[in-house]
Amino acid sequence: MNESEFLAWADRILAAVAKQADQWYDELDVDVEAERNGGVLTLVFDSGVRVVVNSQAPMQEMWVAAPSGGFHYRLVDGVWRDTRGGPDLAEALSQICSAAAGRELRVTL
Template identity: 45%
Template structure:
């Protein structure tokens, strides 16, 4: 994937996350600034999603830890263990919101 393709793909993923969060019943405030999407919850906690362009990775930082994902065979797979980006992000958001949340892969 070229850098331009990665940026386009990650922009679409950020927009997908923001759109999904616009539809939830719990109080959440997503804020995108450049390569970072900061998701702030009512209690002040945050989940941070950012893209690391040099490695073409998406990163998640949450209470549960920090995770890196790379596109492999059409899925964003954890580079340091097991897991998939959308499932792991869903779990992190649900944990912070203390409410069910599922983000499907677009």
């Protein structure tokens, strides 16, 4: 994948997660704010938890920083897979955001 293709993927991922955070706020009464600045999306939960999702074009990876650690994801066969064998990006974000909100949330990409 070239850099333009990666950036298009990254933009779709960040937009999808931000949209879902807005829906959680509007429809599920989850107190979360999505702040996007270029290739970086920060989710701030009322619990004080911050989750940062950012694109790393030189590495062609999506990175996530959360209280549970830092994680890197690379596109493999159409799925953003953890480079260290953990859950894929959507599942990891679902787990991280659920823990931050204190209720089950589902992230789809």
